[in-house]
Amino acid sequence: MPATFALGAIPGATPGRWIDTWNERMPHTRLDFVPLAVADQRRALVDGEVDAAIVRLPIDKDGLHVIPLYDEVPVVVTSKDSHLLAVDELDTADLVDEVLVVPRDDVLGIQVPGTVEPRFAPPADTAEAIATVAAGVGIVVVPMSLARLHHRKDVGYRPLRGGPTSTVALAWAADRTNPAVDAFVGIVRGRTANSSRG
Structure with a gap:
């Protein structure tokens, strides 16, 4: 497991509960929180500036894994x-x-x-x-x-009733999936500390 895990997040994202869970479960891997502008979200992932990021769709998914999380009113x-x-x-x-x-x-x-x-x-x-x-x-x-x-x-x-919703998602570079990324994905998906992947 790497010593640090860099999590990017766009303005308005509230990953606090996931960060709290990470700190409880992964005390030996420090989570670094990296604020990202929406315009920079894909570049930060592709360049390896962050290991994973809370992003706002649409995003060019080429080379990325993307899990939609929720839609904003x-x-x-x-x-x-x-x-x-x-x-x-x-x-x-x-x-x-x-x-x-x-x-x-x-x-x-x-x-x-x-x-x-x-x-x-x-x-x-x-x-x-x-x-x-x-x-x-x-x-x-x-x-x-x-x-x-x-x-x-x-x-x-x-x-605004009937206005365009905005989807917030978790994304990471497909070729840089590692145990820390897997662990964070598990936290976001609600897996307990004892559950196996799947």
Whole structure:
């Protein structure tokens, strides 16, 4: 077993419970947590920067093993005083004539018919986009974990019914599967310390 295991994770991923289980079961192999931008997730795996990673699909699966973990609900983030927060859930029809702010690190590829394109350049990232809508300019649509990650007191969010979900998955390079990777895959799949593979 190697001395360290590098686990990459994209923004919004919450692998804490798996890391806790790893630390209990694998006390002699240190887990190094490596934050990854979605744009870098495949490169980090292929280059061996990480042994495995919590990634956001789609990802080019060539040379990788990929196990989908869960789908994230999209949410509409808007300023705290927006009329959109008056309901518990939104439909795309509710967003007609809203200014749709799409950050450069957008992971949904969201297109909402009837929304208005901003008259300014796209924000560099999701945090900047949420700061923009906090100032009362438009809306941004992101997976719920990113809305939570970048939460501010001056914004709120509501689920977008029928919007594009975002799948989070575990991935690793097929040619670098080793006992540490197998052990982490087992933890993610819920195998107990005593269960055999399969």
